[in-house]
Amino acid sequence: MFEKLNLIDPILKALQAEGYINPTPIQEQAIPVLLQRKDLLGCAQTGTGKTAAFSIPMLQLLHQDELYKKEPAGIKALVLTPTRELAIQIGESIQAYGKLLRIKHTVIFGGVSQKPQTDALRAGVDILVATPGRLLDLMDQRYIKLDRLKMFVLDEADRMLDMGFIHDVKKIISRIPAKRQTIFFSATMPPEISALANTILTNPVRVEVTPVSSTANTVKQEIYFVDKANKRHLLLHLLKTNNINTALVFTRTKHGADRVAKDLNRAGIMAEAIHGNKSQNARQRALSNFKEQKTRVLVATDIAARGIDIDELSHVINFELPNVPETYVHRIGRTGRAGASGSSISFCDTEEKAYLKDIQKLIGKSVPVATDNPFPMNANGVVAQPAHKPVQQPQQKQRKDFRKGKSSHTASKKPNSGNASRKSGRDWLSMPREQNY
Numbered sequence: 001m002f003e004k005l006n007l008i009d010p011i012l013k014a015l016q017a018e019g020y021i022n023p024t025p026i027q028e029q030a031i032p033v034l035l036q037r038k039d040l041l042g043c044a045q046t047g048t049g050k051t052a053a054f055s056i057p058m059l060q061l062l063h064q065d066e067l068y069k070k071e072p073a074g075i076k077a078l079v080l081t082p083t084r085e086l087a088i089q090i091g092e093s094i095q096a097y098g099k100l101l102r103i104k105h106t107v108i109f110g111g112v113s114q115k116p117q118t119d120a121l122r123a124g125v126d127i128l129v130a131t132p133g134r135l136l137d138l139m140d141q142r143y144i145k146l147d148r149l150k151m152f153v154l155d156e157a158d159r160m161l162d163m164g165f166i167h168d169v170k171k172i173i174s175r176i177p178a179k180r181q182t183i184f185f186s187a188t189m190p191p192e193i194s195a196l197a198n199t200i201l202t203n204p205v206r207v208e209v210t211p212v213s214s215t216a217n218t219v220k221q222e223i224y225f226v227d228k229a230n231k232r233h234l235l236l237h238l239l240k241t242n243n244i245n246t247a248l249v250f251t252r253t254k255h256g257a258d259r260v261a262k263d264l265n266r267a268g269i270m271a272e273a274i275h276g277n278k279s280q281n282a283r284q285r286a287l288s289n290f291k292e293q294k295t296r297v298l299v300a301t302d303i304a305a306r307g308i309d310i311d312e313l314s315h316v317i318n319f320e321l322p323n324v325p326e327t328y329v330h331r332i333g334r335t336g337r338a339g340a341s342g343s344s345i346s347f348c349d350t351e352e353k354a355y356l357k358d359i360q361k362l363i364g365k366s367v368p369v370a371t372d373n374p375f376p377m378n379a380n381g382v383v384a385q386p387a388h389k390p391v392q393q394p395q396q397k398q399r400k401d402f403r404k405g406k407s408s409h410t411a412s413k414k415p416n417s418g419n420a421s422r423k424s425g426r427d428w429l430s431m432p433r434e435q436n437y
């Protein structure tokens with residue numbers, strides 16, 4: 001219950017309007033810590049509710065400061081995030097949770113005209129959500145001053161590193177007041193990120209949810225051992241016979257994604273590919289077509305698919321297994337969200353068996369082998385085996401609790417309500433346009 005977290009009434013009401021019933025584990029852990037103005041190191045990925053985990057206490061603290069201290073105008077909180085899609089999503093969350101408060105926020109990111117952004121800044125904001133490049137740009141042009149900053153959130157720090165923004169991030173940090181509350185989120189903690197966290201956080205409380213190695217229990221996993229050349233036939237067969245309405249299909253390469261989409265279209269199944277060779281617009285369009293079920297199959301590379309958040313995605317198909325085992329967990333985590341049941345189907349050819357071994361080691365169980373394989377592998381005599389008994393069940397209790405709340409949230413959602421439209425607005429492709437994967 002959110003009531004137990006000492007939240008003020010206008011926030012509780014806003015959360016109720018959003019249909020949130022229970023806090024997610026990260027919210028339960030982070031909100032009390034942040035309300036005490038402590039620094040926080042959060043290990044959590046998208047989908048855990050981390051945006052609300054920092055936005056809610058931020059709104060509450062700023063509101064209380066405003067109420068009791070009558071502070072001078074100026075930006076009080078900065079949220080730095082790697083992509084414009086994430087920035088927009090965070091802005092929408094702040095808007096939703098703070099709709100009954102008088103805290104002003106704005107969102108700035110690159111790739112668009114700066115005029116509307118500088119106009120909004122001039123009108124005065126309390127919370128600024130920004131991507132690093134545009135923020136530095138506007139700071140250099142003196143549109144932005146951060147000398148009144150009290151709270152700083154670094155979101156998706158590991159992706160900042162992946163995308164080559166870490167230098168910009170460090171530059172920004174060097175220009176904000178040292179006395180501040182710092183909130184640091186990262187899905188993974190590579191050494192460089194850990195070192196950065198150590199330098200910018202003061203006695204942080206560490207919170208961690210759903211380690212990457214635990215795959216959701218609600219996702220049914222299956223593996224098909226199949227020769228490379230038969231994968232396309234198997235995919236068609238499954239799409240035709242297995243009651244799969246829509247599926248997100250993963251390939252390792254851009255070229256592979258195009259080829260799979262082309263094959264499917266040729267066979268009369270509407271499919272589109274998204275990857276870094278396509279423009280942001282083309283990717284957004286493909287994603288909307290998929291969400292509106294104009295296309296049945298979306299074929300994606302891992303990086304293009306990062307951050308895709310589709311409610312009620314029933315099937316993820318790994319046309320090719322990823323060579324990094326964590327990627328498998330990320331992929332299948334796209335389904336079975338919001339309390340819905342999900343299915344993940346993986347194709348494994350001879351060359352990919354080593355990847356499968358790594359995956360099974362990471363998730364701590366063997367992926368059951370499909371029993372209905374019409375294209376069993378011939379290459380070295382491997383044929384379909386009956387399902388294995390999992391060797392170990394991942395611990396998912398906390399996540400299940402969240403799902404309960406989330407499913408009621410979904411159930412209470414009216415079509416075309418403000419909430420529904422906001423939700424659809426938060427499905428995005430998290431990739432900067434200029435990057436080419």
Ligand code: AMP
Nearest residue numbers: 020022023024046047048049050051406
């Ligand atoms: P995030 O991890 O911040 O990207 O959030 C993932 C999704 O969960 C978003 O669509 C949120 O609107 C939703 N969400 C966040 N907190 C809750 C909650 N306590 N109950 C239900 N849904 C939530």
